[in-house]
Amino acid sequence: MTTSITSLLRPDLRSRSPYGAPQIEVPVRLNTNEIPHPLPTDVAEAVAESLASTVTDLNRYPDRDAVELRRELAAYIGHRMTPRRVWAANGSNEVLQQLLQAFGGPGRSAVGFAPSYSMHPILAGATGTQWHDEPRAADFTLSSARITDAIRRWQPDVVFLCSPNNPTGTVLDVQTIVDAVEAFSGLVIVDEAYAEFARDDFVSAVTLLDEYPRLVVTRTMSKAFGMAGARLGYMIADPAVVDAVQLVRLPYHLSALTQAAAVAALRHREALLTHVDGIRRRRDDLVTELSQRGLKVAPSDANFVLFGGMSDASAVWRSLVKRGVLVRDVGIPGWLRVTVGTDAETTEFLTELSHVLEEEKNSP
Ligand SMILES: *Cc1c(COP(=O)(O)O)cnc(C)c1O
Numbered sequence: 001m002t003t004s005i006t007s008l009l010r011p012d013l014r015s016r017s018p019y020g021a022p023q024i025e026v027p028v029r030l031n032t033n034e035i036p037h038p039l040p041t042d043v044a045e046a047v048a049e050s051l052a053s054t055v056t057d058l059n060r061y062p063d064r065d066a067v068e069l070r071r072e073l074a075a076y077i078g079h080r081m082t083p084r085r086v087w088a089a090n091g092s093n094e095v096l097q098q099l100l101q102a103f104g105g106p107g108r109s110a111v112g113f114a115p116s117y118s119m120h121p122i123l124a125g126a127t128g129t130q131w132h133d134e135p136r137a138a139d140f141t142l143s144s145a146r147i148t149d150a151i152r153r154w155q156p157d158v159v160f161l162c163s164p165n166n167p168t169g170t171v172l173d174v175q176t177i178v179d180a181v182e183a184f185s186g187l188v189i190v191d192e193a194y195a196e197f198a199r200d201d202f203v204s205a206v207t208l209l210d211e212y213p214r215l216v217v218t219r220t221m222s223k224a225f226g227m228a229g230a231r232l233g234y235m236i237a238d239p240a241v242v243d244a245v246q247l248v249r250l251p252y253h254l255s256a257l258t259q260a261a262a263v264a265a266l267r268h269r270e271a272l273l274t275h276v277d278g279i280r281r282r283r284d285d286l287v288t289e290l291s292q293r294g295l296k297v298a299p300s301d302a303n304f305v306l307f308g309g310m311s312d313a314s315a316v317w318r319s320l321v322k323r324g325v326l327v328r329d330v331g332i333p334g335w336l337r338v339t340v341g342t343d344a345e346t347t348e349f350l351t352e353l354s355h356v357l358e359e360e361k362n363s364p
Helices: 041-055 067-077 092-103 119-126 144-154 174-182 239-246 256-267 275-292 313-322 343-362
Strands: 086-089 109-114 130-135 158-162 187-191 215-220 233-236 304-308 336-339
Touching: 041 256, 067 086, 067 233, 067 256, 086 092, 086 239, 092 119, 092 158, 092 187, 092 215, 092 233, 092 239, 109 119, 109 144, 119 130, 130 144, 144 158, 144 174, 158 174, 174 187, 275 304, 275 343, 313 336, 313 343
Parallel strands: 109 130, 109 158, 158 187, 187 215
Antiparallel strands: 086 233, 215 233, 304 336
C-alpha cells in the first residue's frame, strides 16, 4: 500500500511553510540581525576554557535547572531579579515554544500585531494554538486602543507584543503594555530580543514584572551579545510561570556546553556589549542616509532598519543579492529590512542600493 507522507501529516500543518531566512553566500550579509563582529579574543578564550573544563564531565547529564546560568542572567537583568524568576532555553524561540505549549495549545488562541516576528505565528501553529494577526497602523505603531480592541474581539489566551518590534524597530511604552495586561485575564508575552539596542528613553517591560505576574519578558543572547551561534535565550517572569514551563520542557534541554559557554560569556558581559553603542550610532546614521536617498524609513530602536518607498522591493532585493549584498524581504510590499553591519558593510550596502535605485529609475 502506498501512502504519501503528506497525508500522514497533521492536517493543520499541511499548508504551512517552515521559517526560512535565505542562507545565501554573499560578501555582505545583513539579513538576520546578527552582530557583525566576532567574539572579542579575551571573551572567546574564557568561553573556550569554560567549555574545556566541561568536556570531561560530558558523561553526566547537565544541570537540569541551569541554576548557575540563571543566577548570571538574573544579575545581568538587575531590577532585583532572582534565578527563580529567570528561565533559559536554546534560544528565546524555545522559550516561546515552551510558553505556548504550557499556556496555548489546542482550543486556545494567541494574538499578535503584524508586521512582527514571523516565528510567533509559526510557533503558535506548531503547538496547535489558534493564531490571530491584527494589523499595526500604517506607520507601524501600535496603540493601546488597537491592542485592547483586538483582545476584546478575539478573547485570546496569550497576547504577543514585540518591543523593539522586528521587523519595524518600533517600541511600545510601558503604559501600552500595562493596558494590554489589564484588558484581559491571559498571558502577555513581550519579546524584547532587541532591548539592548533601544534608544535612551526606552523602558523595559522588566520594570513591570513585580506588579504584573501575567507578564512575561523574553530576551536572547543572539543579538546584542553577538552569540547567535550559541543558542541561548531566556525569559524573566513570575516564579509560577517558570514552574509552569517545567511541565513541558524536555529533560536536560540545555546542554552542559551551552550552559558553560553562556555562563562564561555573561561573566564577560561588559566586553561583549561594548559594540552596542557603536551599532546604535551606525543605526541612527543609516536612518539618516536612507532618508536622504528619498526612502521612507521606520524609526528604529533595534540593530536593523526597515526602509520603504520602493515600487518593487523584491526586485531591489534580487538586484542587491546579485551585487553581493543580502538584506531581508520581510513580505511588506515596498519595504526591505537591513541589519546594521560594520562600517564597511554599511557603506557597501548604501553604495549598491544607490546603484540599484538609479537603475530602477532609468528602466522603463
Ligand atoms: C532574533 C529574534 C529572536 C531571537 O531568537 P533566538 O531563538 O533567541 O535566537 C527572538 N525574537 C525576535 C523578535 C527576534 O528577532
